[in-house]
Amino acid sequence: MEQLTKNDLEALRTRLLFDIEQILNRKGSSPEFEWFRSKAIRKLMDISPATVQNIRIAGKIRYKKIMGSYYYNKTDLMKLFSDEK
Template sequence: MAVQVITIEDLNEFRNLLLNDLKEIIHSKPQQTKQWIKSKEVRKLLNISPGTLQNLRINGTLTYTKVGGIMYYDNTDIEKLLHGNKINALPTLFK
């Protein structure tokens, strides 16, 4: 049985190869978002209170699906809500 000596340079080379492989995997894999999001996640995503989320449901601004006692929100509806309320800032002429 032959003995192989591993040097610090070998370990550094292995580390660099491993890091490069991990970067390729992370960047090549598209980000998958969940289609259905629970109320707690929506509140965290939009940084709103439970009452505000309830108001969005009541006035029909944000649609939802209720299964059992849990409310789910379609991710595309949340994106539409955000894009629909987008405000284009005008450049300030005078400061």
């Protein structure tokens, strides 16, 4: 069994930080995939929780459920509401 040294752990930390930074930089370069929680969408669009739920249930927008919280695609919502006007 091989033992880990402080240098090994420091190298791992450096690599993880680099990888996280790369992921965050890639994420910032594609604004069409912005996801927001229900509360942020309700505030941004000035709509009620029931409206967000009805839109989700009707399948009009993409959403993700992560650990009990719903996340909605901002682009889908903006497009939906601009089409209705």
